[in-house]
Amino acid sequence: xxxxxxxxxxxxxxxxxxxxxxxxxxxxxxxxxxxxxxxxxxxxxxxxxxxxxxxxxxxxxxxxxxxxxxxxxxxxxxxxxxxxxxxxxxxxxx
Numbered sequence: 001x002x003x004x005x006x007x008x009x010x011x012x013x014x015x016x017x018x019x020x021x022x023x024x025x026x027x028x029x030x031x032x033x034x035x036x037x038x039x040x041x042x043x044x045x046x047x048x049x050x051x052x053x054x055x056x057x058x059x060x061x062x063x064x065x066x067x068x069x070x071x072x073x074x075x076x077x078x079x080x081x082x083x084x085x086x087x088x089x090x091x092x093x094x
Contacts, residue, residue, distance in 0.1 A: 005083040008057040010048040010064055011041070014074035021046055022092050024068035029090040032056040037093035051087055054080070
């Protein structure tokens, strides 16, 4: 992986709580071999922090733009940051 590693920070807005969005994100991120966390925000949005290869992060970002069946994504605010190496797996944060 090496130098291509980055950290994706994304906030998803819309009907994204109570529809299995976090669990589906965990499955998607793990399938892509990413590490990080997904959590509900108090304002109804969902925050995703994912680390890994930039190309895999791009695939997760594209998936986040629509989410799982039952979700309705109104907007996705995301940015790439330098790799942090802060996570050992991808899971739900609280």
